[in-house]
Amino acid sequence: MPVFRYAQYCPLARAAEVVGERWTILIVRDLLLGPKRFSDLKRSLGGVSASVLSERLGRLEERDVIARSEVAPPTPATLYILTSSGRRLLPVVLELARWGTAMLGAREPNDHFEPEWLRLGCATFARKGPTPACTIAVRVAGAEQAGFLLVGGESGTEVRAGDQFADAAIILAADAPMTLFALASGGLSIAQATASGVIAVEGDVAALEVLPELLDMAPAETEPHPPQQGV
Amino acid sequence: MPVFRYAQYCPLARAAEVVGERWTILIVRDLLLGPKRFSDLKRSLGGVSASVLSERLGRLEERDVIARSEVAPPTPATLYILTSSGRRLLPVVLELARWGTAMLGAREPNDHFEPEWLRLGCATFARKGPTPACTIAVRVAGAEQAGFLLVGGESGTEVRAGDQFADAAIILAADAPMTLFALASGGLSIAQATASGVIAVEGDVAALEVLPELLDMAPAETEPHPPQQGV
């Protein structure tokens, strides 16, 4: 069983050996959102062959990124969960997702979409510094059962899974993921959005103005092609 | 020419399509450290076939991550440089490298090592918040011509390439990369290090105490295998 190895004494190369193969980082993404069974992953990844998924899971377990957790009968099952090492990949996944957002484009006909991913999408832009203490519940069409909370606070914005919508000052329902992000980036005004019906708000509509303060969609920019790169 | 595509509507998947193939992220790493020629990259990557390197460079250019820059005669050459999109991969590379550090281990006999990489290694741990205003020049054995400066300041620690060692309060010479990091993490005391000769210091030795304040080597920790993952 040949394990690929870059012959480089470099931490980046080591990381790439572990999570750099096809599908692997996407497996980590799905497990960051919660424990999953083999078939959950297979469906969510939309198109991995069972053999490759099996091989990846085995390798990730070897490298102590994930672990198996057997669920007791009555309904026995194997759950894959992240180890503490695996959970430390969250910043990596968020930075990569942030970078990838620019090239997301429109959804193609047979692009798979997993409602859960929205949580990660929001976490990608969660502001790190202090944000207004405010809780917004978010629900997106086509992802009704995967609502979540955006919770502002001293230590930054937190994305919380679950349906404790009673805790929220506002319940925001959007027609599509991009509507949410357009709203947060300021590209779409609340007035426009409500008027055109792409969002529906329950609660204090005015309080929705804080959304851009909870999510930092600022496009990181630099000048074109300077000779030196900053490191 | 078939371009691989994950059929997923997810920014992480898009990012993985662009930088997720073998060698690609390592190419970006090398270009983050400065413009490179084809043969520089080939040597630095230590083991890519020319065809694969060529294919990757072409693909990265298509995707606007890198660009070609022709150097004028007398010595014509093609330089590969990062575009602004490519430079925005720096946080990704740093987070991945940080994660990979845990599995770096000892250097194997035929592991390639590029002195420049040390700059990235330090940037990986550069503290983000305000740090003491202090400039430390660093030189590591085997990487003499790739010295750099660690510059503390209000906006965090900066890693600066070059040999303006005159600006530095201290010049630190270490026998190996890991010695530097052991020193920064506190695993090795300055007294021990100087006594055993693994480092040599010019200038105010006492000022070297700030090193752990410039570099944040704190091991991110969490409890073992909790059911929920935080996003």
Next chain:
DNA sequence: CCGCATCCGTTTCGATACTG
């Protein structure tokens, strides 16, 4: 030399089928 293009043996992937 430098930047590839081509050829070829080996590895990896993807789709389908099959099993405990």
Next chain:
DNA sequence: CAGTATCGAAACGGATGCGG
């Protein structure tokens, strides 16, 4: 449900060749 087995297709690694 959770994988293994199989097999053709694609990708990779190494060597060689070739124009600028």
